[in-house]
Amino acid sequence: MGAQQREYKKRIRSAQGMKKIFKAQEMIAAARISKAHARVLATTPYADAITRAIGSVATHSSDLEHPFLEQDRTSTGRAGILLITSDRGMAGSYSPTAIRMAEELANKLRAEGKTPVMYVVGRKGETYYRFRNRPAHRAWAPYREEELGALGAEIADVVTADLLSTDPAVHLDELYAVGTRFVSRFQQFARATRLVPIQVVDGSETGTAPTYPLYEFAPDAEAVLDQLIPRYLESRIVNILMQSMASEHASRQKAMKTATDNAETQIRKFTRLANSARQAEITQELTEIVGGADALAGSGRKER
Template sequence: MGAQQRVYKQRIKSAQGMKKIFKAQEMIAAARISKAHARVRATTPYAEAITAAIGSVATHSDEIDHPFLQADRSLSGRVGILLITSDRGMAGAYSPNAIRGAEQLANLLRDQGKTPVMYVVGRKGDSYYRFRNREPHRSWTPYKEAELPEMGREIAKVVTEDLLAEDLEQHIDELYVVGTRFESRFQQYTKSVRLVPMGVVDADPDEVRPSYPLYAFTPDADTVMEELIPRYVEARIINILLQSMASEHASRQRAMKTATDNAETQINKFTRLANSARQAEITQEITEIVGGADALSGSGRSER
């Protein structure tokens, strides 16, 4: 076998090995999407119900005075941005899109004279800012998928303390969450959500505003809100974390499917080149044999 054929055979073997890895990653991601989506469906009704309860209390009471409901919270000029990225690679544009969304939001806040404070989930986001000498205020990495609810409660506790802190060097006026919303296996998009200060209605401007039921609450509206709002922040953060994880699996499945197809293309390409090189070597050998035979016949010599 010629040197050129050996090179092509090595490349074919390497591409076949990579194809097996990509195919395995694709199948793992496909199997995990359903479980991740089930977790999203399990937490979404609770987040929506607690949002409706807060909206009802706020709508039917004029005596509520909670810091998270104050429209003007300008105290320190610091705004928290919770960025959710992947803890592992091979997920396509999932993490870059989230980082791009966080950077656009941070630039917008800077134009308004505010100081962004980064809270980062995942190695991809953490390494992005550390590489640029912009160390995040807090980061949560590494993490496991099964630990997301517990991690969400920890994140909610940390940001709540910073939102209510009296120290201006620790206090943040607002809180945004930049994550990836899961619509289906084929549709996910990066979304920035403002959690604090809270709006009574969490809906798009063009949608019809919901009418909230009139609850009977005791002992008073302020006490009810003191209990509901921390749970609201916690529930929303956990729900966004779970949606981002489902989106990560979907993005990884698509990326691995593309990588598998590309590996198959490379295998076919190098197989054709190896066949062409083999055919060229055979042709060259035949040509040399024929040329040698012609040379012998021209010299008048014959084999005995």
């Protein structure tokens, strides 16, 4: 076997090994999407229901005041951005798209005279800002998929404390969340959502203001709101985490399917080149044999 043929055989084995890895990752991601989607379906109605409840309280209590309902919270000019990224690679454009949207949002806030403060979930986002000497104010990495509920509660506690802080170096006027919304296995898109100040119609996906029923609040509307708003922030953050995780699995499945197809293309390419090299070696050997026989015949000598 010639050196060229050996090189092609080596590349074929390498591509076959990578194909097995990509195929395994694709199958794992496909198996996890269903569970992740089920968690999204379980958390979304709860988050929307709390939003509607807050809307009902705010609508029927015009004199009610809460720091998270104040539309003009200009105090320190600091705006928090909660960025959700992946903890692992091989997920295609999932993390880069979310990071790009967070950077666009940060630039927009700077243009408005505000100071973005980054809260990052996932190694990809944390590494992105640390590599550029702009470390996040707070980072959660690594994290485990089965602990997203507890992670969401922890994040909600941290950002709530910063939103309500009286320290100008810590206080946040606004809070945005940048994550990836899961629509289906084939459709996911990054989006930025303002969580604080709370918009009463945030829970409505139709774009029209909902009609709230009449309620009687006990002991009073303010006490009810004090209980609802922390739950609102936690439920929204948990839901964004769940949607982002489902989107990550879907993005990884698509990326690994493309990588598997590319590996198969490389295997076919190098197999064809190896066959061509083998045929060229055979042809060269035959040519040398025939040439040697002709040379013997022309000299008049006979083989013994």
